[in-house]
Amino acid sequence: MTDRFTLARTAVRVGARGLAVLAAAGIAAAAVAAAALVPWPDHRAEAPSIVVQPAETGQVRVCPGPLLSIGEDPAAATTATSVGATSVISGALPADATITETPLAAPDNARADADGAPLALTTEPGAVDAGMLAGAQSQTVTRESLSGFAAASCTEAVAESWLVGGATDVGRTGIVMLANPTAVAATVDVRVIGETGPIDAPSALGIIVPPASQRVLSLAGLAPNVVSPVVHVTSTGGAIAASLEHSVIEGLTPAGVELVGPTAMPAPMQVIPGFVVPTAGGIAPADDHAEGDDFPAVRLLATGEEPAQVSIGIVAEAGGGGSTVDVTLEPGLVTDVPLGELDAGTYTLSLEGDGPFIAAARATTGAPEQQTDPDGADPEASVDLAWTTATMPLVDTAIVAVPRGPSPVLHLANPGGDQVEVRYTLDGEERSLTIAGGDAASADLDDQSVVELAGVAGVHATVTFSGDQALASFAVHPPGPLDSPIRVYPR
């Protein structure tokens, strides 16, 4: 009897304790489940910030100045001297804004007094919006050592630019022009990368460019016998507007000149609009013995650490099917890729890669052999050279100055998916142009005019000139990021 009672008591006790443990474990499990399953509300603080619109500042554009020639003066065979003056045209929106032209000091050019110096175009702070000042220059030379037509836009001074073009093998001359329009001395490093990799040139590091002046370097002095150079210019202190003069002599005959402006910054996608191929012909992309300048080609450099696969899409501006060239870029090695046989016409090159790279395309008006060959059919044959650089997408509005030159054409490429309607003002008359997504268009311009563009957000634009013994192009640049609004968190 007692035993049974004790037993029952024990059973009750054990049962109660078991229930207690179960209850505690249940509460624990429920707590974890509630934490995991119930969608508790979140509270996330918003960081306060304001978008700062930088105070308006005077817009500055730098025109590279007259074409230079090395060895023009027999007494000073290594110095560059100018050959003739350039014609500069500038414009701004609003059109009545005062544009001040300030010549920069050009201590490296002995004839600067006669031919003129690089010009800094400035406006008063607030007179024009960012990007609404444009200038361009052009020059035709016919010398024993230099002939052809060159045009360039006046660009903003920046801290870093890539110049794709030039060559320093036999008959090719490259001159790097570094203009510092700012009030601060610039310390500039110029690095040249060739087809065999970066070229060691200590003398090009730490070049001081004084305020408001231009320094000139001979590319051959930095990197002799390079077929495919790319010039990387970086500066600290003042900003630099860099450009590269590329001239060719076949034998004893000058065979073209071009002023190459900075190309678009490294990116996995580049667009080269308005690539003019004046004469049909070319070399197959696979031909790795291509020499000389007289075939359409693209110069590429992968700037990353990894090899880049780049696919080059070549589409005629007029429409119709295109072709594609695939190349593999080794990092740090410049590659010139012939674009195959192309019909004469204007093309849009779309380059897509799996790593950042830079690009520019080259074309000539004809083979120099036509002149120099003793049997040459036509000593007067047109020979000039042009580099068409990759461009940056424009913001909504832009302004283009068109200098003197033969048949200027504005080429517009719309790599985006959406159709855009571009409005432009020509001769005070507003016109419009509709470009479907992925398509391109062009408009003939008058020389020595200023064209206002609107509705061009995301559009790439280039101005080309082509004529007898004349081929040139320059990119239309969006304003640099320096003036754009920036979000600031003051804590």
Next chain:
Amino acid sequence: MFPRVTAILVVHRGGDHLRRTLAALDSQTRRADALVVVLTEADADARELVSAASPTHVVELSQRLSFGEAIRAADRILDEPASDADALWLLAEDSAPTPDALAALVATLETAKSVAIAGPKLRAWNEPDRIAGFGRTMTRLGRSVALVDDELDQGQHDGLSDVLGLDPAAILVRHTVWRALGGFDPALPVVDDALDLSVRARLAGHRVALVPEARVEFGGSGVAGPETGSRARTVRRRERATRAAQLHRRLVYAPVATLPLHWLTFLPLALLRSLRLLLVKAPGSIPGEWAAAFTTMFSGARVPRARRTLKHARTAGWSAVAPLRMQPDELRRRRQHAAEARRARARGREQELQFLGTGGGWVLLVSVAASVALFAWLVGASGVGGGGLLPLSDGVAALWRNAAYGWRDIGTGFVGAADPFAGALAVLGSITFWAPSFALVLVWLLALPAAAMGAWFAASRLTERGSVRAVAALVWAFAPPFLIALGDGRPGAVLAHALLGWLAFAAFGAATSWAAAATASLLFAAVIAAAPSLAPALIVAWVVALAVSGRAWGRLAMLPIPVVALALPLIIDQVVRGNPIALLADPGLPVASAVPSTWQLALGFPDDSWGGWDAFFDGVPNVDFRLALTALILPLVLLAIAAVIAPRIRRAVLALGVALLGFATGVGASHLAVATVGAAEIALWTGAGLSLAWLGLVLAAVVALDAVRRGPALLGFVAFAGVLAAVLPTAIGIAADRVAIAPAAERTLPAFVGAEADNDSRVTTMRLTPDADGSLRATLERGRGSTLDEQSTLADTAETLSAADEQLAEIAGNLASRSGFDPDAAIREFGVSFVLLDAPSDDADRAAVATAERARTALDGNAALIVVGETDFGALWRFVDAQADAPAAQIPANAGGWQAVLITVIQLVVLGATLLLSIPTGAGRERDRGSSVRRATLAAGSDLETEPVAETETEPVAETEPEPVAGTVPEPEIAEPTESDADGASADLGKEGDDDR
């Protein structure tokens, strides 16, 4: 002529007291000739009894008057005394004389004509062998002292005759003298009325005599003299009345020339005595102390009237009473006696923990060794940096300034409340005052042993077993949230974890001791200061503790006072700003952390790292380390849950409740981000909540292990081994210094700026940091750079920008752009001398790199700046026109205004008072509340059991013993031998008998 004795009986309520008093009057051998009864607001019962006694007169008073006033009212209806021999016998309802009392008193007056007042021997009601009062005197300084106080009556004082004063009850006063002296002083309603009357009688040339043969049982119910008893309220009221009476008499007795001096010393004296009251753990008497000082200082005409009365009757000089005062050697003897009694009472409490006896020393040794092994690379370093660690301000003054309300010297600066955490940092930095930043190294090196010891002591409140205490200490010291916080460099979380164990220890003792309660309240403040996210959970725990603490609630109630004093300015600032949730923000440098999943939280990992196990098992296929990790933590959780079957279920439930609260805090924290840095939002650190959860688990496991009869050590060490294995990757990471923190120089800015700061301590650097989405973060750093104590959650959690912030953004945005903005505005507005552009981190996105390039180009091209060069911290520029000691860089004078002074004073007073209260000088002063002594007694043997007798000794020092022995306090220590399933071998003396099943 036969003297006429009129007995005046003051009655307030009826009942047993009155019945016995009336009966005793009736049975006097020498009966009073007349009986005047004064009814003061008397109840019906009293009226009935009084009318049954058929008094000569009944005086009805409709209000409750003091004893002296009631007598005066009765005296008014009496005739002029016929002769000097006529006398008044002043009785209260609770003074029952023995039958021969009046005869003895009258005999004294008759035999000695010079005796004006005769007093009986007052004995305790219902305890006729204890003396309740037998004469009164003053010390030389005028304090009223009972000649005999609560002693066993063995006739040892029957030799006393001439005394200075008496207690009011049952004294026989010559009616003529009564009239001549004007009766009791109305300004002494409760205490010292009879003493004062006696003194005046003495000064008028009469004598005051004690009559040992006249014995009166006295109830002390407050009708005559103060109410006796040890209830806290009664004691407080009595002490206040005593002090007020003493101060009043001081003003009345002092020479007129010294009156202003006395008057002026009242408040300083009250302050000093308050400090002393804190030290002797009698904080309840402090308000009475001040009230007494104020009411006496501003008592109107009472002092002049009393002085006139005294002067009127006075015939002798003060020297006449000097021999009757208590002599200094007697006073000293009494003090020694009291101290001895206190010591005796305190004995037996200190040894209860048996620190060395149960292996505490070994645990300390192990934890120190573990700390040295983990932080070997930190030994010898002068500072520690990285993660959330910055140097501390260079001077102690600056540390304390940053801890006080006023100018918050961060960014553009503003006036506002300091984080309570800055106060904790100021305390730490002041310890190593020669190099405040070194304090952080000490914290990092000592955190592990300190945490282990805290848990050991907390566990010692729950178990006698050394092995279980050791397991608790080690499991607590190797808690995942603690080690991860150490590795991440989170000073708040580290401090909170190191102190939580101590807080539990102190809170366990808070119910029994003011010192422990004050210590607990300081730790409570420190923990909440270090980890504000714990505040809700701790407040809930506090409310629950209050609810179940019974009569100990008074001490527990003070727990949040210091933290409220510290945090109130911040609370007000945040509430006014409409952002009260921001009060939870982790103080110190905000450090971003990845929000953990619920699984990680449940295992005690406060970030998404799985305690380093993910990296450990990286690339090992087919192993789900998460399950293994869960299996390692599970033994501890199961042990904690098993606590519910232990005999002390209440403790188990409370401990598990704490664990649940902590887990809820952790989960809540994972859903909150209240602070921002630059563009980034800073999630609340979940580790603080997890630390609390871990504490609950550890305590519950201790309860469970304590109840296990065999092998608790084995079970405990299994749980510990699991925890140790779980944190092993984390520990290895710390030991190899693969963590965010590293020994650091005391610099957060380039040396060039540091050199400038030597000359100009306010040299200002604008720091630009490219941020995630191409934005820019701009901050200002003064001197050698921002310090940990300068950080302010008020700044981190602001949802809007101040005008100064907007201006800073404007200037910074323009400096980072090509702009027509006048760059020298930076100098004018903020006194900027340098601009530092942080290099974007290696994994920064393109937008940040582009922003860095843009800013660099703009700064390079700015003619107002000259390049200093590349530094370890980024590119540095200097303003051409930078000014030394730029006016805009200075802290505005008088930034906080009067509020700063007021708030700081209040905070210092509260903290100082708590600190004084926490100093354990009160050993033995506080009434022992049971358990600890009894348990120690049982443990140590029976020799201590005779000690409590000492409590009955006289203590002349005013002393509070606010609470009687607590019967219902739920403190674990309350020892009341309970049934125990165990065979009694365990020391389980817990009291929760009801809860056992």
